[in-house]
Amino acid sequence: xxxxxxxxxxxxxxxxxxxxxxxxxxxxxxxxxxxxxxxxxxxxxxxxxxxxxxxxxxxxxxxxxxxxxxxxxxxxxxxxxxxxxxxxxxxxxxxxxxxxxxxxxxxxxxxxxxxxxxxxxxxxxxxxxxxxxxxxxxxxxxxxxxxxxxxxxxxxxxxxxxxxxxxxxxxxxxxxxxxxxxxxxxxxxxxxxxxxxxxxxxxxxxxxxxxxxxxxxxxxxxxxxxxxxxxxxxxxxxxxxxxxxxxxxxxxxxxxxxxxxxxxxxxxxxxxxxxxxxxxxxxxxxxxxxxxxxxxxxxxxxxxxxxxxxxxxxxxxxxxxxxxxxxxxxxxxxxxxxxxxxxxxxxxxxxxxxxxxxxxxxxxxxxxxxx
Amino acid sequence: xxxxxxxxxxxxxxxxxxxxxxxxxxxxxxxxxxxxxxxxxxxxxxxxxxxxxxxxxxxxxxxxxxxxxxxxxxxxxxxxxxxxxxxxxxxxxxxxxxxxxxxxxxxxxxxxxxxxxxxxxxxxxxxxxxxxxxxxxxxxxxxxxxxxxxxxxxxxxxxxxxxxxxxxxxxxxxxxxxxxxxxxxxxxxxxxxxxxxxxxxxxxxxxxxxxxxxxxxxxxxxxxxxxxxxxxxxxxxxxxxxxxxxxxxxxxxxxxxxxxxxxxxxxxxxxxxxxxxxxxxxxxxxxxxxxxxxxxxxxxxxxxxxxxxxxxxxxxxxxxxxxxxxxxxxxxxxxxxxxxxxxxxxxxxxxxxxxxxxxxxxxxxxxxxxxxxxxxxxxxxxxxxxxxxxxxxxxxxxxxxxxxxxxxxxxxxxxxxxxxxxxxxxxx
Numbered sequence: 001x002x003x004x005x006x007x008x009x010x011x012x013x014x015x016x017x018x019x020x021x022x023x024x025x026x027x028x029x030x031x032x033x034x035x036x037x038x039x040x041x042x043x044x045x046x047x048x049x050x051x052x053x054x055x056x057x058x059x060x061x062x063x064x065x066x067x068x069x070x071x072x073x074x075x076x077x078x079x080x081x082x083x084x085x086x087x088x089x090x091x092x093x094x095x096x097x098x099x100x101x102x103x104x105x106x107x108x109x110x111x112x113x114x115x116x117x118x119x120x121x122x123x124x125x126x127x128x129x130x131x132x133x134x135x136x137x138x139x140x141x142x143x144x145x146x147x148x149x150x151x152x153x154x155x156x157x158x159x160x161x162x163x164x165x166x167x168x169x170x171x172x173x174x175x176x177x178x179x180x181x182x183x184x185x186x187x188x189x190x191x192x193x194x195x196x197x198x199x200x201x202x203x204x205x206x207x208x209x210x211x212x213x214x215x216x217x218x219x220x221x222x223x224x225x226x227x228x229x230x231x232x233x234x235x236x237x238x239x240x241x242x243x244x245x246x247x248x249x250x251x252x253x254x255x256x257x258x259x260x261x262x263x264x265x266x267x268x269x270x271x272x273x274x275x276x277x278x279x280x281x282x283x284x285x286x287x288x289x290x291x292x293x294x295x296x297x298x299x300x301x302x303x304x305x306x307x308x309x310x311x312x313x314x315x316x317x318x319x320x321x322x323x324x325x326x327x328x329x330x331x332x333x334x335x336x337x338x339x340x341x342x343x344x345x346x347x348x349x350x351x352x353x354x355x356x357x358x359x360x361x362x363x364x365x366x367x368x369x370x371x
Numbered sequence: 372x373x374x375x376x377x378x379x380x381x382x383x384x385x386x387x388x389x390x391x392x393x394x395x396x397x398x399x400x401x402x403x404x405x406x407x408x409x410x411x412x413x414x415x416x417x418x419x420x421x422x423x424x425x426x427x428x429x430x431x432x433x434x435x436x437x438x439x440x441x442x443x444x445x446x447x448x449x450x451x452x453x454x455x456x457x458x459x460x461x462x463x464x465x466x467x468x469x470x471x472x473x474x475x476x477x478x479x480x481x482x483x484x485x486x487x488x489x490x491x492x493x494x495x496x497x498x499x500x501x502x503x504x505x506x507x508x509x510x511x512x513x514x515x516x517x518x519x520x521x522x523x524x525x526x527x528x529x530x531x532x533x534x535x536x537x538x539x540x541x542x543x544x545x546x547x548x549x550x551x552x553x554x555x556x557x558x559x560x561x562x563x564x565x566x567x568x569x570x571x572x573x574x575x576x577x578x579x580x581x582x583x584x585x586x587x588x589x590x591x592x593x594x595x596x597x598x599x600x601x602x603x604x605x606x607x608x609x610x611x612x613x614x615x616x617x618x619x620x621x622x623x624x625x626x627x628x629x630x631x632x633x634x635x636x637x638x639x640x641x642x643x644x645x646x647x648x649x650x651x652x653x654x655x656x657x658x659x660x661x662x663x664x665x666x667x668x669x670x671x672x673x674x675x676x677x678x679x680x681x682x683x684x685x686x687x688x689x690x691x692x693x694x695x696x697x698x699x700x701x702x703x704x705x706x707x708x709x710x711x712x713x714x715x716x717x718x719x720x721x722x723x724x725x726x727x728x729x730x731x732x733x734x735x736x737x738x739x740x741x742x743x744x745x746x747x748x749x750x751x752x753x754x755x756x757x758x759x760x761x762x763x764x765x766x767x768x769x770x771x772x773x774x775x776x777x778x779x780x781x782x783x784x785x786x787x788x789x790x791x792x793x794x795x796x797x798x799x
Contacts, residue, residue, distance in 0.1 A: 031654065032654030032655075033652060033653065033654050033670075071445060254654075255656070257673075260653070260656060260673075263653075264651075264653035264654075264671065265653075269651045269653070271651065272652065274446075274649065274652055275652075276446075276644050276645070276646050276647070276649075277644075278405070278406075278407070278638035278639055278645070278667075279405070279406035279407055279667040279668055279669040279670070279682075279683070280655050280667070280668050280669075281630075281639075281666075281667055282657075282663040282664060282665070282666050282667075282668065282678075283632050283664070283665060284632060284664050284665045285664070286663065286664060287662070288657045288661070288663060289657060289658065289659050289660065289661060290657070290658060290659045291656070291657055292654045292655070292656050293654055293655045293656075293657065293668070294654045294655075295407075295652060295654070295655070295669070295670050296639065298639065
């Protein structure tokens with residue numbers, strides 16, 4: 001095996017509001033049956049990486065629940081495995097992870113006990129499909145010490161949320177700024193890095209000793225001139241789930257045939273924890289158009305341009321328009337839901353109405369009862 | 372020594388010849404059911420839901436798809452270090468090689484496997500029925516009554532009783548007589564083919580019967596012999612959904628039971644789920660002009676056309692303008708634009724071209740196999756392809772890659788068949 005994987009899934013994002021108040025962003029439900037982490041995790045195993053650490057911290061219960069067995073991603077082997085690394089107390093240390101680099105530092109044993117030459121690091125909350133072998137091959141071809149995958153982001157507001165890189169004509173990184181006020185280029189890091197395992201150990205030990213804890217700011221940016229850092233251009237589908245709009249739009253993009261085809265129709269597929277729900281049931285009065293529907297759903301009403309997760313029930317004459325309805329939510333007869341994100345296991349009683357606006361979908365928190 | 376209180380032996384070797392072309396390339400337990408399942412998923416899931424974690428699956432007829440489906444038992448949590456699922460195919464022995472010649476003979480030939488777990492009880496199951504049952508409760512009944520053998524029994528309607536193997540019982544459910552499909556039934560307690568034996572009783576009976584009958588069978592030989600000898604045999608009363616899917620018509624009916632608004636057989640409970648091999652479970656998409664009513668759609672389906680009163684397997688595509696009605700369309704089938712399917716069973720991976728009509732015409736029984744195809748249902752075998760713009764009647768069978776010239780004047784009349792090599796996929 002050429003590489004071990006690390007997925008950084010500890011983060012929270014206040015811009016997702018009530019949706020991430022109860023879960024890590026890596027556990028955000030996507031596309032009727034996935035969670036965000038399924039994408040990097042499947043990318044890992046689909047690239048032949050069979051030893052993957054998932055670093056969790058913030059609100060990790062739903063993530064741990066989702067990752068209850070390594071089997072579903074084919075990670076249940078003796079030579080590999082799925083390592084879920086949460087902060088823990090020791091005699092010397094009673095700290096949470098102080099940031100990304102620190103979270104790797106506190107789990108250096110995982111890297112030290114491996115013998116694979118490379119580490120692939122990915123964030124846990126981005127929706128994309130990538131063959132990391134190609135990044136590793138590029139990394140070797142360039143003789144790079146660090147490779148950072150990037151994409152072009154023309155929107156000058158959007159790019160301020162990312163790490164912005166500048167490249168020379170050989171694709172070598174000449175500058176790197178995290179979330180800059182005045183971006184100097186339109187090239188954004190997508191949070192996927194390849195580097196040598198031993199170099200990562202060495203650098204992380206060095207910076208943490210100096211009281212620096214952030215992987216991008218304190219390591220890559222600070223060492224940008226000293227290390228040979230190269231950019232790997234990725235033009236495929238990539239979406240960040242870092243605010244309500246991005247989350248809503250990314251889900252709706254699964255209504256496009258090409259997006260479904262990429263993730264679900266083209267081998268290797270994105271894997272998720274199976275829930276063994278029966279087929280979705282469309283009863284006699286159901287009118288379901290331009291919708292994605294998860295298994296185990298029972299539909300009696302109308303639905304249009306919506307993402308309906310597993311085990312959702314819709315009552316007779318109910319209307320669901322331009323909405324995301326998460327797993328296990330129950331919608332009563334004659335209820336109306338428009339421009340909304342309805343979290344899991346919500347009960348919307350008969351005749352209740354939930355209306356957000358096209359500009360701002362209304363969020364209904366998990367397990368609430370409406371009407 | 373290793374020890375399991377009860378292990379299950381699942382008889383999955385039968386062809387199910389009355390299912391016609393559906394069982395040409397696979398055994399009956401491997402036939403798809405209810406969209407995403409296969410028939411064997413029901414007894415397999417019942418086992419794990421009842422705490423039976425050691426299952427020997429006895430295969431013989433066309434086992435490849437069954438073996439692939441079961442694998443090492445992951446979908447049913449039957450991948451165990453001790454126990455779990457084991458496929459038991461017939462094999463050569465030092466003196467002679469032998470096929471399984473009867474239901475009891477198949478168990479007789481696998482006594483060594485059973486002995487390896489040193490069980491007190493052996494549960495005998497078949498892979499032919501759709502039902503949910505808790506075998507642990509049946510075992511409790513077995514122990515309470517100090518049975519040698521207990522047999523699950525279902526009260527069937529009196530008018531249908533003569534189609535079943537029946538059991539006549541005393542008030543305490545102790546069996547005193549077996550009757551096989553009697554014209555004048557004395558009881559309506561049908562034998563469901565689910566048995567719990569004390570292993571030592573069964574072991575001894577199998578050894579003795581194998582010396583008498585070389586096609587040793589439970590219903591015909593072993594059970595009557597034990598009854599004759601005075602063994603304590605009890606009927607375990609079961610009530611609930613239980614359907615045989617042995618014929619094209621009963622197979623179609625049992626699938627259609629599931630699409631009713633409130634089905635008699637509930638797959639949507641949170642516990643005692645039915646598990647199947649489906650690790651890739653993408654969602655379903657229904658397009659802007661799709662109409663889907665009274666139907667079950669499995670994961671990965673894409674419907675742009677119309678689907679009424681039908682069951683669709685995983686990954687089925689129904690193109691725009693197509694209409695599927697009263698049909699069972701199995702995994703990975705493709706229905707081309709503007710095609711019209713009425714009462715069709717399409718086995719896995721069929722491809723129907725554009726502007727095709729299937730199921731139109733007189734209800735003429737199939738000319739070659741009138742006893743199998745006679746209820747107006749047209750069946751497409753695995754990997755069948757149908758060219759654009761042909762018309763196919765009722766009770767037809769089409770199997771394999773077909774070309775326009777296979778259809779005289781672009782038509783296949785009701786009751787006619789086109790059978791080509793079903794293993795041919797795509798062109799030749």
